[in-house]
Amino acid sequence: MVAAVAIAVAAYFTNRINLGLDLRGGMYLALKVETNDALRATTDKDMERLRQELVDQKVPGVAVQRTSDTAFEATGVPLDKGDVVGQIRDKFLSGWDWKTDGDRLVFTMQERSAADIREQAVEQALRTIRNRIDEFGVGETQIQRQGLSSDRLLVQLPGVDDPERVKRLIKNTAFLEFRLVDFPPNGGGLSNKDEILQHYGGKLPANIEVLPGDTRDREGRVTGEMYYAVEKRRVITGRDLKDARPGVGQFNDPVVNFTLTFEGGKLFGDATGANVGKGLAIILDGRVVSAPRINSRITDSGVIEGRFTRKEVEDLSTVLHSGALPAGITYLEERTVGPSLGADSIRQGLQAGGLGALLVIIAIMVMYRGSGINAVLALVINLVLIFGALASAGAALTLPGIAGIVLTIGIAVDANVLVFERIKEELRAGRTVKAAVDSGFQRALPSILDANICTLIAAAFLFQFGTGPVRGFAVTLFIGIIGTIFTAVFVSRWMFDLVLSRRERVETLSI
């Protein structure tokens, strides 16, 4: 018993109690990985593959288009080229079910590969977000998946005081691509979309698309939009980056310096070498950041400039080398508590707890006099146990958690009351003090168990239901009840025995 208390006290002082977000301030986010994005991306990629292969194998006149996130179809497949298509299918499209319908070939993603893609998307999102937040340098963060196969992630960031920036940082898909600019020929953009269309005679070629980008002033403020006609084919993507760091450009403006992997460098070198004089669009999440002219062959490193602010450059480097998110993110739940509210909550919780404890102790002392000391001691030990358990389990103390402790003070007395009332009854029935104490404890035990098991059941369901603060409440309540049973049944008993064994004959008991 003494050992248990000692361990609890030791744990309390060595480990300190973890304060929950609602008490110390910080941010809680529940977000959903839009796994359909990843499915769509895979569908697009495989569809492009088919289109490319058909072109390479000289099968003309086939139109390919996506019909849903997990399906696409090819129309106009010449009947005599069936086996060529079959070969492409077997070679590159193994995760797909397909059926023919006249000259139409319908591809549907297999359930299993869809599930795999979703799973990978969530796992990769989890890793990417973890990397980003680690780099952001916030301590004691918690990032976890909510349940085994869910698309939800829970992020807890204690002490964060710039929530908007964190939200942007996490959500940034950061899909970086480099593509050649087809028009205007020397890079640079046009402020008018129609001019671009006119250049192509009103209809864009199949391999070209128009993307927007911001124009900015010297300070990095957005002033308008520009449009660029770029090739659909990507020269390299963010995956080919080895590293990205914030740096300073030739006009002392913030830029991102990047280095490429060996393979990425080869691809980049080939493309830039063959297209000197043309524009190269740097595209982030579908928007053109800048489109400088290629002056010479570039192989292993480069610069992204785009009139950024210094903070943007830092965040961009962070997201670039933490990797791209495989899918979009939606914030389902967000709770940010500033430090001042947390401090208020701690103060109020402590005040309420102090008053509650004081009143309860007075009530016990009035009702049970000498034996009341016993109950109060049991109560104190119970509190120490709660804090010790919280500290050693690393569980966070939340505001509802404090409420749980205050409530436990009230409820914990119940077990002592049950015992004391029994002892009183036995004394009134004319038993000796020792016999009364003995049978009091014995006969109260079933009621103590019955009563506390009821509250335990409630606390267990609460734990299962709650997240964050409410879970903190369930935890303190749960520990408090276990502590109650322990102190009432063992500690209090032990104290009675200690006092009673000191005297030879006990005539009276202050109760």
Added chain:
Amino acid sequence: MNLYNTHIDFMKYRKFWVWVSLALVVVGLVSIVAPFRVNLGIDFAGGTQLVLKFPAAPEVDRLRHLVESTGVRDAQIQRYGKEGENSVIVKTSTLAGSEEGSGTKVVAALNAAFNAGATGADLNQLGSESIASLLARLDPDHVAAQGDVAAQQHYAPAAVQVMQARKQYGLLTSWDQIHGLSPTVLEALKKNARLGSFAVLSVENVGPQAGAELRRKGLLAVGWALLGMLIYIGIRFQLPYGVGATMATIHDVLVTVGLYTLAGFEWNLTTIAAFLTLIGYSTNDTVVTFDRVRENLRKTKGEPLIEVLNRSINQTLSRTLLTGGTVFLAAGSLLLLGGEVLRGFAFIITVGVIIGTYSSVYVASPFALLWVNYFSKRKAAQKPAGAPKTVKPKTATPKPVEPVKPQPVSGKGGKSRAAGNRR
């Protein structure tokens, strides 16, 4: 206080109190069914909620107008905390048709209105890292030569000082509130930054999806907890007492729901926590009385049940009141001092304890009695009515009422204990 050897005839007025309870339950039910009375918080309804602090008491109407001018619907604005704190809580819907919160939009609108024309960084809104970056750019200590990272590090402690002041005051209204800054740094901040005229103390957003999910989970948790109690009671007690205890618990929940709703409190996650706790406490209270009933029934076979109930209630009265009292004191302290966040929670427990104590006496026991009597009357041909059937274990009884067992009312748990008690 003499709570011992009381001989109050609790059961005498049971009919009156049963009607009172029924009336209260009906109030509770009506309050939930009438949807306009239930104040669903953002946890369950979805929405955005901000706590804002101003230097002086803000005009609520102006705020509402401002918030709604951004196109955000259903703005509700209430005072938050004590009067002198000049804080308000702003509740709005999420951005139309999305999971995303409207917090950013609302703050932007407030900035346009309250900090109009002001230039320089707002120390009441910047994060600590941004403050450090700002100082690194202003560079009052001339450390830029050491490089960006070093400069940022150099000014980080100053930023922490500003945040400390914000932690203490919530809203900075005077430069004197910030301590521990070197004169040069303070001078640079005074020149290039400002103390804006409001602070955002907290932002919470729950999207419609998450709200619906929390709603579902909350109801499920309460349902499962009730079921759990039912099963436990079913194992420990025989049917009439199980019914009585369950009725008492449901009674307590419904009555408290009614009072909670009528008092205009908001339903949120802690509300569910409070009700689950109440379910546990209320059952616990009843169970202790029934434990005593079981014990007494064993001791005194042949006594009418109504007498046994009365005696058991009297015997446990001091415990019932004392435990109720201590929980009441603890919960009352929370209600008094626990602050805004815990108020609803504390209300439920405080009121629930009173209701729960009452119901152990006047709902649980009368129901058990009613049940026993009702089924005895159905067999009135064989037995005199009113007597608890438990004293006649040999008669054939309808199945659900009394599993044929030698021991009168005790369930499975009772048997082993009976043996122990005889020692």
